[in-house]
Amino acid sequence: MSILVEPSTRVLVQGITGKYGSQHARLSLSYGTKIVAGVTPGKGGQVFENQVPIFDTVAEAVKQTGATVSAVFVPPPLAADAILEGVNADLDLVVCITEGIPIFDMMKVKRAMQGKRTRLIGPNCPGITTPGEGKDSHGGCRIGIIPGHLHKRGHIGVVSRSGTLTYETVWQLTQLGLGQSTCVGIGGDPIFGTSHLEIIKLMNDDPDTHAIILIGEIGGTSEEEAAEWIKHNCKKPVAGFIAGASAPPGRRMGHAGAIISGKRGTAAAKIEALKAAGVATAATPSVIAETLAKII
Amino acid sequence: MNIHEYQAKLLLAKNGVPAPAGSACTTVGEAVVIAEKLFASGQKQVIVKAQIHAGGRGKGVFKSGLHGGVKLCKTVDDVYRNAKAMFGQMLVTKQTGPEGRRVSRLLIESASAIKRECYLAVLLDRTTSRPVMMVSTEGGMDIEEIAEKTPEKIIRETIDPAIGLMPYQARKLAFSLGFTGDLLHQASKLLQGVYRTWEQNEATLVETNPLCLVEQPDGTVSLVVDAKMSFDDNALFRHPEIRQMRDLAEESPLETEASKFNLNYIKLDGDIACLVNGAGLAMATMDIIVHYGGRPANFLDVGGSASREQVAAGLKIILSGARMQAILVNIFGGIMQCDTIAHGILAAARENSLTCPVVVRLAGTNADLGRKILLESGLPLLSADSLAEAADKAVKAAVSNRSQMAAC
Numbered sequence: 001m002s003i004l005v006e007p008s009t010r011v012l013v014q015g016i017t018g019k020y021g022s023q024h025a026r027l028s029l030s031y032g033t034k035i036v037a038g039v040t041p042g043k044g045g046q047v048f049e050n051q052v053p054i055f056d057t058v059a060e061a062v063k064q065t066g067a068t069v070s071a072v073f074v075p076p077p078l079a080a081d082a083i084l085e086g087v088n089a090d091l092d093l094v095v096c097i098t099e100g101i102p103i104f105d106m107m108k109v110k111r112a113m114q115g116k117r118t119r120l121i122g123p124n125c126p127g128i129t130t131p132g133e134g135k136d137s138h139g140g141c142r143i144g145i146i147p148g149h150l151h152k153r154g155h156i157g158v159v160s161r162s163g164t165l166t167y168e169t170v171w172q173l174t175q176l177g178l179g180q181s182t183c184v185g186i187g188g189d190p191i192f193g194t195s196h197l198e199i200i201k202l203m204n205d206d207p208d209t210h211a212i213i214l215i216g217e218i219g220g221t222s223e224e225e226a227a228e229w230i231k232h233n234c235k236k237p238v239a240g241f242i243a244g245a246s247a248p249p250g251r252r253m254g255h256a257g258a259i260i261s262g263k264r265g266t267a268a269a270k271i272e273a274l275k276a277a278g279v280a281t282a283a284t285p286s287v288i289a290e291t292l293a294k295i296i
Numbered sequence: 297m298n299i300h301e302y303q304a305k306l307l308l309a310k311n312g313v314p315a316p317a318g319s320a321c322t323t324v325g326e327a328v329v330i331a332e333k334l335f336a337s338g339q340k341q342v343i344v345k346a347q348i349h350a351g352g353r354g355k356g357v358f359k360s361g362l363h364g365g366v367k368l369c370k371t372v373d374d375v376y377r378n379a380k381a382m383f384g385q386m387l388v389t390k391q392t393g394p395e396g397r398r399v400s401r402l403l404i405e406s407a408s409a410i411k412r413e414c415y416l417a418v419l420l421d422r423t424t425s426r427p428v429m430m431v432s433t434e435g436g437m438d439i440e441e442i443a444e445k446t447p448e449k450i451i452r453e454t455i456d457p458a459i460g461l462m463p464y465q466a467r468k469l470a471f472s473l474g475f476t477g478d479l480l481h482q483a484s485k486l487l488q489g490v491y492r493t494w495e496q497n498e499a500t501l502v503e504t505n506p507l508c509l510v511e512q513p514d515g516t517v518s519l520v521v522d523a524k525m526s527f528d529d530n531a532l533f534r535h536p537e538i539r540q541m542r543d544l545a546e547e548s549p550l551e552t553e554a555s556k557f558n559l560n561y562i563k564l565d566g567d568i569a570c571l572v573n574g575a576g577l578a579m580a581t582m583d584i585i586v587h588y589g590g591r592p593a594n595f596l597d598v599g600g601s602a603s604r605e606q607v608a609a610g611l612k613i614i615l616s617g618a619r620m621q622a623i624l625v626n627i628f629g630g631i632m633q634c635d636t637i638a639h640g641i642l643a644a645a646r647e648n649s650l651t652c653p654v655v656v657r658l659a660g661t662n663a664d665l666g667r668k669i670l671l672e673s674g675l676p677l678l679s680a681d682s683l684a685e686a687a688d689k690a691v692k693a694a695v696s697n698r699s700q701m702a703a704c
Contacts (some may be wrong), residue, residue, distance in 0.1 A: 023631070076530060102531035103420060105496050107457040111424040145601070145659060147630040162576020164628045167660060168683070171628075188575060191425045217576055220422045243579040244587045247595070254560040254575025255595040256530065257422070262440040267583075284587050285580035286684035 001208035002182040003157065003199070004093055005060040005069060005141040009130075010073015012037035012067035014058065014074055014082045016048050019195035020097070021073030024145050025052070028071075030150035032132055033141040037061040039070075057090040069140075071127065071143045072096040079123060080105035087118040096193070103256075106191040108264075113193075120193025124256065126163040126185035137179075146170070146183065156292065157203035159196055160215035161188050161222070161255070165243060165285065169215055172289030181209040186253030190219070196226035204234055211237045211296045213288060214279065217264040218244030219258045224273045226262045231277035239292035241282040242270045297527045299541045300347045304523035307497060308504075311489035316520045318405030320347060329380035330404040331372050338513035339406040342369045342629040344378045346387050347401040349546040351524075356389035357384065359396060365389070368407055375404065409598070411517065413506035414473050416487065418455075418494040420471065427455040429491060431469050435506030461491035479509070479517070486519055497538055498531035525662040549559060550617055557609040559598050565606045566591025567621040568694050573602040573628060581626045584683055590691035593620055601631050604640035611644035615651070623654045623696035624686055627666075634666030642673050653678060653693035657686035 005011075006053040011028070015021035016038025026049060029035050037055055038048045044056030055061035058070065070091050074082040079098040101123050115122060121128060127144010131137035131151035142148045150167055160166040166185050173180060176202040184199050186192055196214055203209040212234075216223035223242060230238055247253050247265035249260040259265050274281050282291040298309075302320035309315060315641045317334060321327050322684060331342050344540055346353055346365035353365035358381070365387045367378040388396035413435030421428040432450045434442045441608035442449055451472045453465045463484060470483035486507070494502045511517050532539050544552060554561030560575065564582075568590045574576035582592040594617075598610045607627070627637045641656060657680040658666040670677050678693065680686035 027631070077533065101529045102498060102534075103500065103528045104457070104495075104531060105426055107420070107427070111456070111458050111593065145631065150630075150660065160576070162574060164572075164574025164630065165576035165580055166579075167574075167628050167630055168577060171659065190420060215576070217579060241580070243576050243583060244536050246582040246592060247579055248562075251562050251595075253562065253579050253595055258579070263444070282592060284584045284684060284687075285577070286584060286682050286687075 001206055002052065003206050003209065004184065005128055005130050005143060005204040007032070007130065007139055007141050008034065009069055009085045009141045010034050010036045010065065010067045011069045011071060011141070011143055012058065012061045012065065012071055014039045014072045014086065016040060016052065016054060016073070016077040017043055018073055018075070020073040022048070024073065028142045031142045032134065033142045034115070037067050039117060054090060058085045060090070062089045062091065067091070069093040069143065070095065072098060074098060076100040076102070080109050081110050083120060084112055087113055087116050089116050093119050093121065093182065095125070095127050096120065097125060097127055097144050099124040101189070105193060106189065106252055110191060120187065121184065122187040122193060124189040125187030126166055128182065128184050130182045131180055144185065146185065150174060152179035154181065155208060155210040156180045157206070157209040157212045158183040158215070159199040159203070159212070160185050161217050161257070162243065165215055168285060169213060169288045176289050178289060178293065181206060188217070188257050190257040191224050192197060196222045197229050200226050200230065200234065204236060209236065211239070213292055214238055214240040215288070216240065216270055217243045217255065217258050218247050218260050218267050219228060221265070227273035227277040227279065230279060235296045237280070237292070239280040239282065239288065239295060240274045241285055242267045242274070243285065245271070297529055297532060297538070297542055298349045298546070299525055299538070300349065300401065300543065301345065301523060303541050304525040305521070306331040307525065308490065308493050308521060308523055311492045311496070313486055313489040313493065314518065314520050314522065316405040316408060318403060320401055320403045322401050324376060324379045324383060326370060327402055327404050328376050331369070331375035334404070335372060340370070340513070341373055341407040343367065343405050343407040343616070344369060344375055344382070345403040345405065346382050346399040348387055348392070348397040348399060348582065349543070350389050350391040350397060350467050352389035352391055353387065356387045356392070359386040359388065365399065387518055400545065408510035408512055408520070410508050410510050412509040415442070415505050416490060416498070416507045417501065417503040418491055419439060419503070421454060421500045425455055425635070426457055427494065429453045429455060429461060429465070429469060429487065431473055433473055435508070439505065455491065455570070460495060461488055463488065469692055476645065479519070482519055497535060498528050499525050500528050501526045503653050517603065544571045550613055554596070554610070555605055559606060559610050559613070561613055562595040563617065564592050564594050566593045569593045569620045569623045569691055571598060571607070571610045571614060572624065572626045573598050573621070573632070577628060578628065581624065581687070585624065585690065588633065588687045588691040590687070590694055593618070601634065602637065603626070604636050604643070606642035607637055608644035611641065612648055615648045620652045621697045622652050622690045624690040625654065625656045626686060627658050629660035629666070633662040634660060635662045635669055638666035638669040641670065645675050645677070650676065652697055655680055655686050655690040655693060657681070657683060
């Protein structure tokens with residue numbers, strides 16, 4: 001078991017003929033992920049890498065291949081449309097990797113998704129991995145851009161707003177021999193599909209996840225909301241790290257959502273909330289996995 | 297992206313949101329002409345406002361010694377003297393940093409008698425993923441301070457992005473500000489104009505602080521606004537007219553240079569530079585430098601899947617700035633392999649003379665190969681395996697570099 005995706009999940013890639021879409025679809029295929037369809041409007045009928053059929057629309061791809069999850073690698077101006085196409089096709093999950101989507105577009109996407117069954121992860125996120133049983137976790141479900149070989153199949157759930165800081169965390173875990181059930185990058189934008197809290201609830205209910213790592217950063221209140229829930233409801237040990245304690249207020253630190261506005265969104269407030277919820281917080285990003293290892 | 301006050305007022309005026317009479321200028325001569333017209337129309341007082349992208353102008357101090365970047369004038373002569381004293385000078389406010397900003401544009405406006413001041417802003421509410429309009433009767437004050445001391449004085453109305461601000465919502469807010477009769481209609485029209493300006497231009501913030509009820513020379517009362525706007529950088533591709541308002545003089549030259557290579561660079565005031573791939577890891581690297589007793593000189597994200605060229609450009613930007621005591625390169629190779637990154641570091645290091653110790657930490661894909669390339673290059677690079685070791689080495693190298701320089 002795992003959350004959101006498992007090795008048998010059938011995945012389609014929107015934007016499979018683009019630079020990043022094709023590169024990462026290839027890497028996912030070689031990781032053993034079931035990439036069953038690609039979508040690029042106007043290129044329907046072509047075949048990607050001699051094995052993945054390309055369709056003009058998501059609806060057609062779903063009908064022909066039974067895909068239930070989509071990875072969106074479409075450029076920012078077209079990404080909102082791509083997400084809603086996946087929602088309209090009734091997918092279980094849309095994972096949007098694209099960075100740089102206008103805020104207004106995402107506001108409309110969130111509005112249009114109300115009452116729909118599809119879950120959105122991202123945008124501006126590294127994706128999701130459920131590691132496989134093979135060598136270097138081969139045979140898992142890799143959606144997005146996280147290097148598959150860093151993982152090891154196991155029982156730690158990881159949820160993070162960052163990309164490479166997630167790689168760092170996963171790698172630390174793997175080096176300590178602590179495998180992962182599922183790793184989820186929820187993205188660094190101010191408007192996102194799924195929060196820390198929603199992922200932690202799923203991990204709390206997943207029998208295969210025995211402990212959780214929460215990685216956050218400055219800006220917004222996603223970490224505080226998660227902390228409040230963890231305090232009263234979480235049955236599993238949680239370790240955490242918040243990036244940006246040294247960031248100056250009022251400046252966007254790379255991620256569109258990573259900004260201390262006035263006195264809101266500071267690392268200090270988030271760390272305090274995590275500590276109050278009984279989360280073991282890592283003093284530095286170098287000891288995230290170690291911090292978890294000490295409490296399990 | 298931010299724009300000047302006078303530009304924000306022009307955008308608002310297009311949607312029927314009035315600002316005090318006046319206009320912007322770049323010479324003392326123009327300032328005098330604008331002031332003459334305002335006085336001739338019956339205004340008793342005129343205000344001269346320095347146009348820089350920073351708050352706290354009124355309490356700011358020019359490096360020339362002049363106090364205040366916002367001056368109330370009673371005569372054309374007053375305007376002449378103040379304009380002359382401000383143009384070309386560096387204004388230092390609590391938001392500019394000690395170097396200040398050069399004033400090359402002034403806004404000359406009528407200063408009508410203010411009867412009341414309110415606060416109004418539209419911004420994104422991250423908890424609902426919707427726009428929110430906030431108003432308060434406490435105009436002219438720092439909204440953060442109001443939020444902290446008297447939160448009940450801030451009234452919010454969440455807006456459905458699919459339908460926009462409905463007239464009833466605008467009336468509700470206007471009424472809560474105490475406007476009645478004709479002013480209720482005037483105010484609700486103004487509020488709708490402010491929202492339209494936010495929506496049309498894909499702003500991240502429109503703030504009118506204060507929104508003033510003023511008495512005109514002819515005795516009528518009306519509403520006028522002070523204005524501040526910033527925009528969603530990701531949406532600028534479809535707003536060429538906003539892009540044209542960008543003022544490069546307001547941006548740090550190194551940050552502008554970095555943006556050309558798709559790098560995210562923010563200058564800080566420490567002396568240990570860092571170059572990292574990915575924003576979260578870049579912040580975490582700054583944090584660990586602080587944890588080990590150092591001070592980061594910058595935030596630099598070369599992108600999660602940085603190329604060899606981006607790493608080289610990033611290193612060059614770091615080296616072209618102020619003198620560093622140490623540099624920490626932290627790359628977590630994912631798709632981009634560490635050996636490729638190592639070649640980028642070598643290219644930049646050979647091209648720019650290294651004036652301080654460089655600690656390199658490579659992890660992930662082909663990290664061993666990357667380290668080998670760096671160690672065999674003969675360049676004075678220190679290698680580290682973990683993030684902790686890298687930060688520790690960088691802080692120690694900075695300390696010894698500093699003491700060596702002091703001894704010279």
